[in-house]
Amino acid sequence: MKAVLCKEFGPPEKLVLEDLPSPSPKAGEVVMEVHACGINFPDVLLIQDKYQFKPPLPFAPGGEVAGVITALGEGVSGLAVGDRVIGSTGWGGMAEEIAVEASRCTPIPDMMDFVPASAFLVTYGTSHYALKHRAKLQPGESLLVMGAAGGVGLAAVELGKVMGAKVIAAASSEEKVAIAKEHGADDGIVYPSGSLDRGQQKEFSEQIKALTDGQGADVIYDPVGGDYAEPALRSMNWEGRYLVIGFAAGDIPRVPLNLALLKGCQIVGVFLGAYIARSPEQHRENVEELVRWYTEGKLKPHISAIYPMEQASDAINDLMHRRAKGKVVVAVRPA
Numbered sequence: 001m002k003a004v005l006c007k008e009f010g011p012p013e014k015l016v017l018e019d020l021p022s023p024s025p026k027a028g029e030v031v032m033e034v035h036a037c038g039i040n041f042p043d044v045l046l047i048q049d050k051y052q053f054k055p056p057l058p059f060a061p062g063g064e065v066a067g068v069i070t071a072l073g074e075g076v077s078g079l080a081v082g083d084r085v086i087g088s089t090g091w092g093g094m095a096e097e098i099a100v101e102a103s104r105c106t107p108i109p110d111m112m113d114f115v116p117a118s119a120f121l122v123t124y125g126t127s128h129y130a131l132k133h134r135a136k137l138q139p140g141e142s143l144l145v146m147g148a149a150g151g152v153g154l155a156a157v158e159l160g161k162v163m164g165a166k167v168i169a170a171a172s173s174e175e176k177v178a179i180a181k182e183h184g185a186d187d188g189i190v191y192p193s194g195s196l197d198r199g200q201q202k203e204f205s206e207q208i209k210a211l212t213d214g215q216g217a218d219v220i221y222d223p224v225g226g227d228y229a230e231p232a233l234r235s236m237n238w239e240g241r242y243l244v245i246g247f248a249a250g251d252i253p254r255v256p257l258n259l260a261l262l263k264g265c266q267i268v269g270v271f272l273g274a275y276i277a278r279s280p281e282q283h284r285e286n287v288e289e290l291v292r293w294y295t296e297g298k299l300k301p302h303i304s305a306i307y308p309m310e311q312a313s314d315a316i317n318d319l320m321h322r323r324a325k326g327k328v329v330v331a332v333r334p335a
Contacts, residue, residue, distance in 0.1 A: 003095035004312040004330075007058040009049040012313035012320065015061075023099040025073030030102050032085065036118035037093040038064035039328045040151065041223075041246060044320045046091060053273070055091050061316070062093030062330070065100075066108070066117035076102045084108050086117045086287075088125070088276060094312055096332055103280045106287045109295055119301040119327035122272070123155040124290045125283070126245065130221060130270040131159055132286070135241040139164030141218035142237070144208055146228060147248055148185060149176030151327045154302050156221045157183050162298050165219070168211050170204075170228075172322075179325055183302065187211050191228060201231035208235035216263075221245060229253035233265075240265040248322065302326030308334065 003020045025031045043061040045051035069083045079085070085105040092098050108117050131137040143160040147153040148169035160167040161184035169180030169188040177188035189207045192200055209216055216237035222229060226249025233242055233255055242265060247253075260267055276283045293299045304325040307315040309332055318324040 001096040002309060003060045004062075004309055005058045005060055006047045009047065009057075012047065012316040015047065015313050015316075017309060017312070020095070022097050025071050025076075025099050027074040028076060028102055029073040029099045030069045030076060030079060030105060031071040031097060031099050032065060032067040032087060032105070033070050033333070034065045034067040034093060034096055034098055035114035035331075035333045036066050037062040037330045037332055038066075038118040038120070038122060039315045039319055039330065040064060040122045041248060041319055043091075043316055047316065053090060060092045060094045061312075062095075063088065063090050064118055064120075064122045065089055065093040065098060066114040066120075067332075069105070070097070073099075073102070078102070079105060079107070084110070084112075084114075086121050088121050090273065094309070094330055094332070103284070104276070106284060106291065108291060111295065112291070115303060115306060115329050115331065116301045119151070119303050119329055120290070120294070121287065123151040123301070123327060124159065124299060125287060126152050126270065126272045127155040127159050127221070128286050128290055129272055129275055129283075130243045130245060131156065131163060131219070133275075134268045134270050135219045135221075135243055137163050137165055137219050140166070142166045142168065142212045142215070144168045144170060144217040144220045144232065144235075145180070145185070146170050146220070146222045146232065147224045148180040148188070149325045150223065150248065150322075151324065152223050152245060153221075154180065154183050154326050155299075157185050158299050160184075162293060168208065168217065170208075176325060179302065183300070196227040196231070201227065204228065205231040205235040208232065212237065216240065219243065223247075224249045225253050226251045227253070230255050230259075233259050233267075236263050236265045238264055242267045244269050303329055305329070306331050
């Protein structure tokens, strides 16, 4: 089988396409014939040795796959050879075949094609866990989504609307805000890219308050970090919840904790990988709910680019340089 491998840490251009032996399933595993692999920001970090998980070299990036089960390991029940599934793998997904724990696989309906299925699990799973379990978002509350045109951002926009919130999309261009509005955002803010000076930070806070009737946001979903975190936190409503998703801006922010005291708000971490490991059954129920919402037409993954395996480095570069709008997918087995 062919696989895209990281054999030395560095930029995406160092990835290589090579032949590897096909895997065999261990107890509790299945082997999947991979049709499509969704690209996520952890892939950018993994290949540079900047992520909290550090797989041994060489490894294939790609933590989200869609395909067909071709073999079952000992003790696997509830799945069968021929089942169409999505799988959460951590890494290893950018390959024609992969062995993955059966508990990390969820069947998908026939109406769901492999490409959107591969763009579904991480973004919607992260946002669903964040909004439902960590923020406990309620109907009628205001939700500010930072980086709203990215993969997790657009998922949060759609899920916020499904859950009955007023959704405000914040992004770096009018085009990106427009995409978020197409996916259900009620309003939007264009914030400047790069470093923000004090005046720009204050303006950003005031824009958020203006769109929430002066109250501030009840929930803030932040996969961006950097200079945007503090002004966003300053715009929170009383007893708001600030969701720490990631740091796409590059810098991990240092925020004045007196703001949490003054606003009675919570700063809440969201780590989907650890949640799946600790609560696999609850995660499976969450994914089943997400798939049901997809079949009902409430969720629609936005895919800005599809690349063949030979151009996997271009797919990861799209995320690294923040060119992606929604998701980027590598078509392992083109339809």
